[in-house]
Every structure is written in C-alpha cells, then in structure tokens.
Amino acid sequence: MSERVLVKQLQAREDGPVSVSGWVETVRDQKKVQFVILRDETGAVQLVNPATRPAEDGSEQDAAALALTDLISNLTTGSFLTVTGDLKHDERVKLGGVEIKIASLEVASIAPAELPIAADSALDKRMDYRVVDLRQRRNNLIFRVQTTLEHAMRTYWVERDYIEIHTPKLMSSPSESRAELFQLEYFGDQTAYLAQSPQHFKQMAQAAGFGKVFEIADAFRADPSFTSRHATEFTSIDAEISWIDSHDDVARMQEELLQFAFAAVKEKHGAEIEELFGLEVTVPSIPFPRIPLHEAREIVKARGYEIPRTDGDLDPEGERQVSAYVEETYGHQFVFVTDYHPEIRPYYHMRDPETGLTKSYDLLFKGVEITTGAQREHRVEVLEAQAVEKGLDPAGVQHYVDFFRFGAPPHGGFGMGLARVLMLMLGESSIREVTFLFRGPTRLAP
Amino acid sequence: MSERVLVKQLQAREDGPVSVSGWVETVRDQKKVQFVILRDETGAVQLVNPATRPAEDGSEQDAAALALTDLISNLTTGSFLTVTGDLKHDERVKLGGVEIKIASLEVASIAPAELPIAADSALDKRMDYRVVDLRQRRNNLIFRVQTTLEHAMRTYWVERDYIEIHTPKLMSSPSESRAELFQLEYFGDQTAYLAQSPQHFKQMAQAAGFGKVFEIADAFRADPSFTSRHATEFTSIDAEISWIDSHDDVARMQEELLQFAFAAVKEKHGAEIEELFGLEVTVPSIPFPRIPLHEAREIVKARGYEIPRTDGDLDPEGERQVSAYVEETYGHQFVFVTDYHPEIRPYYHMRDPETGLTKSYDLLFKGVEITTGAQREHRVEVLEAQAVEKGLDPAGVQHYVDFFRFGAPPHGGFGMGLARVLMLMLGESSIREVTFLFRGPTRLAP
Incomplete structure (x- = not known):
C-alpha cells in the first residue's frame, strides 16, 4: 500500500499524491461535485470528487468514474476507508486549507445508514454506544x-x-x-x-x-x-x-x-x-x-x-x-x-x-x-x-x-x-x- | 531533621556530618568497636562506633556513650533506623570506601530477634514473608x-x-x-x-x-x-x-x-x-x-x-x-x-x-x-x-x-x-x- 499520511501532516506536505485513512464524518453529495469530510485520530480533511452521473441522453460515460461517484453517494457516516488522491493546498478550503482530489477509494468497513447516537444524545445512551x-x-x-x-x-x-x-x-x-x-x-x-x-x-x-x-x-x-x-x-x-x-x-x-x-x-x-x-x-x-x-x-x-x-x-x-x-x-x-x-x-x-x-x-x-x-x-x-x-x-x-x-x-x-x-x-x-x-x-x- | 542522604550519594560527598536512613543488614558487636551495615534502597554503608562498655573497675563512664553502645548491641537485623554521624572516606573500607562514625542513632522500628526467612529459604516460604x-x-x-x-x-x-x-x-x-x-x-x-x-x-x-x-x-x-x-x-x-x-x-x-x-x-x-x-x-x-x-x-x-x-x-x-x-x-x-x-x-x-x-x-x-x-x-x-x-x-x-x-x-x-x-x-x-x-x-x- 502507499504509506498512510496522518491528516495533521497534510498542511506541511507538498502538493501531490497522498493516501489517508479514517472515517466518514459527512458527505455532501451535490449533482456536479461530491465532498467527503474524512476524520482520523489527528484531524479532518476535505476530499473532493467531480461527480460523473449517468448521462441523461444515454451516452457512454467512463465506467470507473461512474462507479466512484456511485460509491461516494452511498457512503455512510462512520464508514472507515482509505483514499488515495491528489493533495492540493487551497486557502479557500476552510478545513486546514487543503483538500484531496479522490483518485481511488477503498472501503474498509461500511457503517449502517444511521448511527445510533449523535453528539447531543443523552449521556446514558451515548454510553451504550x-x-x-x-x-x-x-x-x-x-x-x-x-x-x-x-x-x-x-x-x-x-x-x-x-x-x-x-x-x-x-x-x-x-x-x-x-x-x-x-x-x-x-x-x-x-x-x-x-x-x-x-x-x-x-x-x-x-x-x-x-x-x-x-x-x-x-x-x-x-x-x-x-x-x-x-x-x-x-x-x-x-x-x-x-x-x-x-x-x-x-x-x-x-x-x-x-x-x-x-x-x-x-x-x-x-x-x-x-x-x-x-x-x-x-x-x-x-x-x-x-x-x-x-x-x-x-x-x-x-x-x-x-x-x-x-x-x-x-x-x-x-x-x-x-x-x-x-x-x-x-x-x-x-x-x-x-x-x-x-x-x-x-x-x-x-x-x-x-x-x-x-x-x-x-x-x-x-x-x-x-x-x-x-x-x-x-x-x-x-x-x-x-x-x-x-x-x-x-x-x-x-x-x-x-x-x-x-x-x-x-x-x-x-x-x-x-x-x-x-x-x-x-x-x-x-x-x-x-x-x-x-x-x-x-x-x-x- | 537533618536532610536524609542516600547511600549511593555518599561516595561523591565530602567528609563531614551526614544523616542516613535504612535497615540493619548485619551487626558486628566487638568488644572495642561496633560495626553496623546499613542498607537503603540505593546501597549499603558501614557505620562504626567505638564501644563504651561498663568499666570493670566500676569507674564512671559517659552515660550517653554507654547507652549508644548498648543500643547497637541490641540492634536486630531488619530494624529500621536513622543515623547521624561523621562521614569519612577511607579506602580500606571495602564497602564503597566510606564509613560513618555514629553520633546519634534513632530507631524507627525494631525487628524481632530472628527474621523468618533467609536468602536461601524455599521459594514458597520466601513468598510467605x-x-x-x-x-x-x-x-x-x-x-x-x-x-x-x-x-x-x-x-x-x-x-x-x-x-x-x-x-x-x-x-x-x-x-x-x-x-x-x-x-x-x-x-x-x-x-x-x-x-x-x-x-x-x-x-x-x-x-x-x-x-x-x-x-x-x-x-x-x-x-x-x-x-x-x-x-x-x-x-x-x-x-x-x-x-x-x-x-x-x-x-x-x-x-x-x-x-x-x-x-x-x-x-x-x-x-x-x-x-x-x-x-x-x-x-x-x-x-x-x-x-x-x-x-x-x-x-x-x-x-x-x-x-x-x-x-x-x-x-x-x-x-x-x-x-x-x-x-x-x-x-x-x-x-x-x-x-x-x-x-x-x-x-x-x-x-x-x-x-x-x-x-x-x-x-x-x-x-x-x-x-x-x-x-x-x-x-x-x-x-x-x-x-x-x-x-x-x-x-x-x-x-x-x-x-x-x-x-x-x-x-x-x-x-x-x-x-x-x-x-x-x-x-x-x-x-x-x-x-x-x-x-x-x-x-x-x-
């Protein structure tokens, strides 16, 4: 595998290929672009993918790109994954000033559609989970x-x-x-x-x-x-x-x-x-x-x-x-x-x-x-x-x-x-x- | 109290007044001189006392010196004590090349006349004690x-x-x-x-x-x-x-x-x-x-x-x-x-x-x-x-x-x-x- 990089190391790292691992905190699945916030034990980073949707006119599309878009659309909060992609520093990105354009995404474990608790759940329920x-x-x-x-x-x-x-x-x-x-x-x-x-x-x-x-x-x-x-x-x-x-x-x-x-x-x-x-x-x-x-x-x-x-x-x-x-x-x-x-x-x-x-x-x-x-x-x-x-x-x-x-x-x-x-x-x-x-x-x- | 000095610190210390604390490892109670080996968590040191015994002709002796000699004669192995005395470097002393001439001795706790085990006792008995x-x-x-x-x-x-x-x-x-x-x-x-x-x-x-x-x-x-x-x-x-x-x-x-x-x-x-x-x-x-x-x-x-x-x-x-x-x-x-x-x-x-x-x-x-x-x-x-x-x-x-x-x-x-x-x-x-x-x-x- 490519060497895992911790999120906290991204800011100091030069633009280029990188591999990060963590769990999904949020997914914003927009029509033209998909954003995933991935968290690891050291921080969170924005992942981005220009969405490739099935063409309305039925014309052929890149199969791998379609599959990646579909995979991201189905990501659930809490799923663990490794993403390899292209690191880019961009001061417009609020989260640490960097983002990673996804090249490939490997799911280690998919979480269910809904997690049983939220940050504001009652203490006893949070302790259950x-x-x-x-x-x-x-x-x-x-x-x-x-x-x-x-x-x-x-x-x-x-x-x-x-x-x-x-x-x-x-x-x-x-x-x-x-x-x-x-x-x-x-x-x-x-x-x-x-x-x-x-x-x-x-x-x-x-x-x-x-x-x-x-x-x-x-x-x-x-x-x-x-x-x-x-x-x-x-x-x-x-x-x-x-x-x-x-x-x-x-x-x-x-x-x-x-x-x-x-x-x-x-x-x-x-x-x-x-x-x-x-x-x-x-x-x-x-x-x-x-x-x-x-x-x-x-x-x-x-x-x-x-x-x-x-x-x-x-x-x-x-x-x-x-x-x-x-x-x-x-x-x-x-x-x-x-x-x-x-x-x-x-x-x-x-x-x-x-x-x-x-x-x-x-x-x-x-x-x-x-x-x-x-x-x-x-x-x-x-x-x-x-x-x-x-x-x-x-x-x-x-x-x-x-x-x-x-x-x-x-x-x-x-x-x-x-x-x-x-x-x-x-x-x-x-x-x-x-x-x-x-x-x-x-x-x-x- | 005077500051406690650890045994391992004695060698590097200048001659003069010092106070050590530990337990009695052995007592050699000779007629003219008494030796105590005192151990603490860092090592062992020889303590020495010129014995003052009751005079055979009944003449008066220094009461404090008699008492100290008597106290040392009755020390048991394992007793814990603090000794204040005079540190002296002497290369003839095998144990670390230093000894302490006892000025005063304070017993913290006296052990019984015999300890229940020795270093070569059976493992199970050693575990009992x-x-x-x-x-x-x-x-x-x-x-x-x-x-x-x-x-x-x-x-x-x-x-x-x-x-x-x-x-x-x-x-x-x-x-x-x-x-x-x-x-x-x-x-x-x-x-x-x-x-x-x-x-x-x-x-x-x-x-x-x-x-x-x-x-x-x-x-x-x-x-x-x-x-x-x-x-x-x-x-x-x-x-x-x-x-x-x-x-x-x-x-x-x-x-x-x-x-x-x-x-x-x-x-x-x-x-x-x-x-x-x-x-x-x-x-x-x-x-x-x-x-x-x-x-x-x-x-x-x-x-x-x-x-x-x-x-x-x-x-x-x-x-x-x-x-x-x-x-x-x-x-x-x-x-x-x-x-x-x-x-x-x-x-x-x-x-x-x-x-x-x-x-x-x-x-x-x-x-x-x-x-x-x-x-x-x-x-x-x-x-x-x-x-x-x-x-x-x-x-x-x-x-x-x-x-x-x-x-x-x-x-x-x-x-x-x-x-x-x-x-x-x-x-x-x-x-x-x-x-x-x-x-x-x-x-x-x-």
Missing part, C-alpha cells in the same frame, strides 16, 4: 490529555528513582471494613476480595525497603451510589514514600507532581482544550494553600453554610465552599485540608503526639475531594492499639499489621482518582464523560 | 528493572502518539470461552466476569478511531496450573493499532518496542544485572527472525524431538527447540513463529485469503512464548461466519461483534506478559520470583 461516542473530537482529546497527564506523572516519579509496582487486586482478606467490597469464589473453597486500594501493598513495599513507589492501576468499590463522582471500578493514582517526618512531606511531593503534570498537559493540549472545552488549564503554583479542618469549618460557617454532618468533617457542599474561599482569597484551585480528628479517619493514620490529630490531609480541586493522603502508623503496638480503639477485631487486621512486624520505616502516601482529576481539569460534569468505559451499579456493559 | 524477601538486593533490582522496562515502553508509545487507555476489568460477558474465568455477584442479580485480557476493549478503541493505543494493566485467569509461567493474576502489556496490512505491522512495532526497552534496561542496570544475576542483557537486533509454523515443526523434528500434540501447534519443548535453533543459527534470542492454522487460533484472527492461514504470530523469547499477536477480523459478516464455524453461539459473541457494527478500520495488536519477559531477561526460573506478590491457585496472600 461508547464506540461511536468516542469518535467525537472532544472525547478523543480527553484520552490524549489522560495519556499526557499520566506519562508526565510517571516521568516525574521515574526521574526521582521511584519504583513502579503492580500490587495484586485479588486479596485473601478484606481491607479494614467489609463495606463496599466485591468478593468471588476462588478455586472452590477460598474467597477472594477485589482490592479497594493498593494502599496496604504499597506500604508493604516500604517495609521491604523500596523507599519510594508508585502505581497507576484499577481499584474496585461495590459502591451503590449514583453520583457524578463515584464508580465501581476506577483508575487509582498511588504513591508511597519512606522516611517522612509528616504528611506534609507527602503533600509536598503531590503538589510538585500535579504542577509538573498540569504543565505538561497545558503545553501539549492547552490550545485544543480551550477550543473544545472552553476553558484554560491553570498550572497550579506551589505550595498549595493548606487549611486545618477546624479553620475550614469556620470559613464555611462564615460564608453562611451550615454543615449538616455532626462528626466534624466537611460535606460536599462544605468542600465547595472551602474551595470557593481559597479561589477568592488566594486565586488557587487546590487546597490541602489538614488536621483531621482520629474519629473521622482510619485507625492506621498516624497521630500527632502534641495535638492528638491525625497526620493526614484531603486535597480539594475545584471544590471536589480528589485525594486522601497521610503518614501511616508503622509502629506495630501503636497500630494495634488504634485498631482496638476503633472497635476493630485485632485478628482482622493482622494481615496488614504483619507487614510491619519485621521492621518498617516511617512512611506515608496518597491515592488520587484519575477520572476526578480529568473531570475537574476539563470542566466536565461527571466522571462518566472522562472514563473510557464507565462501571457503576447498573452499568456493566459494553 | 515477601516483605522481608524483597529486601534482598537482587529482588530490589528486579523491580527497578521492571520500572525502567515499562517506562521505556510507555515512552516509545507516547512519543509515537499512542493513546493510553484503561479498560474495565469487570465485564458483563465472558470472553470467547467460559474456561478459566473468575466471576462474581454484581449488585444482586447481575454477574460480572474478570477480564482475561483487554483485547476486546482495545479493539473497541480502534473502531472509536483512536488509531493506536496501549495499556499495561492487570488481567485475570482462573487457571489451575502450577507451572513456572502461569499466574491467576498478571500484568499484561497490550497495544493495538489501526490501518495495518497484516500481523507483520504489529510484529514490527513489537520488535522495535522491545529493542528500545531492552536498551534502556541495559544502559541503566546492565552492570548491576551482570553482578547480581550473572548474565548480560542482550539488546535484540531487528528484524527478529520469522519462521512459519510448518517450518518450525520441521526444524524441531530435524533436531530429533517428536511433538506429541496432534493439532499442529508447538508444545513447550517444541518452543524451546525452535529457540535453540534460532540462537544457534542466527544468534538471536527472539523469534516470531507465524502462519498458524485457523483450527489452533481463535475465530477473531483474520485469515489470509490466499493461504487460508491466520494473520497471526507467537513471539518466543529464550524458548518461552511471551506474546500472541494478530491482525483481527474487523468485517462483521466474516467475523460472525468464523465464530459459527468454530461452533460458537452467535449470540454469545454479539457484545464483541457489536463493536464493529458502526464501522471499523483494519487493526491488530498483541498482548505480552510482563513477568515472563522479566523472568527470561534475568534468567530466573519462575515468574513467582519477578512478581511483587504472586497469585496462584493456592496463593492468595499476603
């Missing part, structure tokens, strides 16, 4: 942004000697609670649980002397909620580091990481994001603002919102209020909320001996929690005492505590939901829009 | 090699505009067969299956116009075998590309990818691999040798081995023989075996219209299969006919065929087991050795 939905330019861009974001994060870590690990998703013991847990039969009489987070295992890597680790992988929660921020399966971005003094060492790494990754996205996709999502990506300045939880509650109260929960934590509206305050006061989209009371944190969060509060934080981005980070308790006797204090069965946490029995360094880390970051960065209303194939309580296909 | 096992230098190196290998592969792809996708591991329909499939109850009356491969979904990305995609993620097989090459959960390296002419376009990408990634590993870790694994990493030349299956069978036969299977495929010993032949004849560790008969390939492999054979390959590395690659059949009517021919229920494959109903480009890809590549690259005898936490029929913990 995600294969077609993802052909939209903005949807394609989401996953190119995802690619850049993740690669920048991994590069940040790799350049700093972090080790990439793959922790098992099949576990013999549930995490601290049996809530929201998927379980399955494992070779007859055993029961396996799907990991809700890689946290325990990346902590094991610390006790194994790995120093600094990261993982970007699947996590599972049998969470029956239908909010815009929850999924039963999601991509979790995780890091864990040793020899920290407090959770703030983790926060400092995370803010640097996000600054680095957001800068990479802005540089590579900033203009296209502005065009297709109508917003500018802001590269966050560091340090991010830090606000202790009790101050955050005061701020929310002063703004006139009464948090209904009585446990001292923020609720989603409270989080939005804190972020709004930070945006107004510091012009920042991120804020670390710190100093959570042990009652609203898991038993394994380390506590500050002076204040009694946990050495942990939540990170809010544009009003939504995207991360919990913490220094973990690595001292076995303290860990066991804190588990008992929380009313947990000591036997139930042994599989976890055992990781620290043979020595462990002080350590901590964070977990961050990839889809939440993408959703907020791109101003989307739901993680469903930025997930390749969303999984929820009533969504297990395609 | 993987947290300790992974502290071995060679085990740590495995995961640094893994990090470099994966980052090089992702970099290869990202630089060539591949899109990174995260496909769901929870599926509503099993793959082509119900064999070796984990299933779970999903919100009451639904059944979910754990993905055995991301293949169907990365193919969906092709019909969605993504062009080129990759994913490195978990895959699951309820495989009851206990070989050195099988796991119930493993990390699968996957790529899929559009607009190919045949499986050979996939093979060409894969050989370039492997050459690039092996070169990165050799450059960064070659010397250390030679030291700890006693072998040299070979960066493969491209193109890799290609041998049609029928020729491969002739080669095996000529070497005096009769393949017992009657379906025309190679068996593991046959694969070893083919690789041995290729190594002897071409001096190459890799070989693509091509042109498999449809009977021993899945229904979705595209067939060559001239030969009737599938457009697919297996890639062998040092005698072990690490990949199956193929051009997939993207034409719905051909795909359905091939499924029926294989005796499959057409309804059972609809969830897959549906991806191509609205148009699809010609495409293909491969899946490759990360652990197999690492095992063979490092000359290890089992994927258990190169998996962070192995999962098998009788191994679900830790």
